Amino acid sequence: MKSKNEVINIIKILKKTYPEAKCSLDFDTPFQMMVAVMLSAQCTDERVNKITPKLFKKYPTPEKMANASVEEISELVKSCGFYRNKSKNIWLSSNLLIEKYNGILPEDIKELENFPGVGRKSANVIMLEAFNKPQGIAVDTHVKRISNRLGLSIEKEPIKIEQDLLKQIPKEYLKDVNHIFIYFGRDICNSRKPKCDICPIKKFCDNNIEKKEKKR
Numbered sequence: 179m180k181s182k183n184e185v186i187n188i189i190k191i192l193k194k195t196y197p198e199a200k201c202s203l204d205f206d207t208p209f210q211m212m213v214a215v216m217l218s219a220q221c222t223d224e225r226v227n228k229i230t231p232k233l234f235k236k237y238p239t240p241e242k243m244a245n246a247s248v249e250e251i252s253e254l255v256k257s258c259g260f261y262r263n264k265s266k267n268i269w270l271s272s273n274l275l276i277e278k279y280n281g282i283l284p285e286d287i288k289e290l291e292n293f294p295g296v297g298r299k300s301a302n303v304i305m306l307e308a309f310n311k312p313q314g315i316a317v318d319t320h321v322k323r324i325s326n327r328l329g330l331s332i333e334k335e336p337i338k339i340e341q342d343l344l345k346q347i348p349k350e351y352l353k354d355v356n357h358i359f360i361y362f363g364r365d366i367c368n369s370r371k372p373k374c375d376i377c378p379i380k381k382f383c384d385n386n387i388e389k390k391e392k393k394r
Contacts, residue, residue: 180330180382185346188328188379192358195378196365199357201307204230208283208308209240209275213268215303216295221259229255240281243272267295287313298337303356312352315343320363321356327367329384 180188193199202223205211210230217226233254237243243251252265271293275281283304284290290301302316315321317336321343325331331342347355366373374380 179342179346180328182346182348184382185330186348186351188382189347189351189354189358191378192362193354196358196361199354199361201303201357203227203307205308206234207238208304209272209281210234210238211308212271212283212290212293212296212300212304213243215300216267216271217255217258217264219260219264219295219300225258229258240272240275243268244276264295267293270294271296283308285309285311298340302340306353306356310353312349315340315347315352316356317343318356318360319369320360320367323369324359324363324367327372327383327385328379 203211203214203218204227205214213233214226214230217229233251236254237246237251246269248262248265248269251268252261255261255265255268258264274293275283285305287301287305290296290304291298296304298314299316299318302312302314305314306312306316317325317339322334322336322339325339325343326334330346331339333339333342343355366377374383377383
């Protein structure tokens with residue numbers, strides 16, 4: 179694990195490198211954020227953003243989504259992976275939202291995890307993007323890879339990686355971590371050919387290629 183100062187420096191450097199880093203999903207309401215996140219599982223944000231305009235135009239609220247059939251929802255999201263299961267979860271969550279929460283998405287991460295199709299990662303994204311109340315860190319493939327390479331965590335399970343990160347990252351920086359790690363993971367620290375030669379935080383990395391070559 180890194181020292182607090184090292185972690186803060188990593189975050190500050192990446193924020194400066196990617197000042198435009200933000201959520202890629204398009205939405206207007208917390209409910210729409212939840213639906214977009216559910217659709218984004220094993221699907222690119224770009225694909226989701228092509229699907230949601232028609233979906234939200236026809237079913238912009240949980241009430242209208244709940245009154246639709248799973249088949250009608252499926253027809254609009256079928257270009258998304260695992261669309262049948264996602265359609266069912268969207269319909270179930272819309273009904274739960276109406277029946278238990280009067281159509282208002284709760285600003286509570288534990289409550290959010292009770293919605294069909296919403297796990298810890300999705301709940302973290304919703305808390306950050308819909309409510310600007312980061313509670314943790316959504317550990318996706320980018321965050322997992324970068325955390326392991328930087329030595330922020332040696333764990334493989336997302337929940338354990340998140341626990342390690344929360345021990346090292348000051349709360350005031352939580353809202354930045356997901357955005358900048360995703361941008362950094364896509365741009366430089368990718369899975370197959372990380373661009374260690376141009377990495378702005380390579381001095382903090384436990385696995386960068388240049389360090390390994392110097393040790394040989």
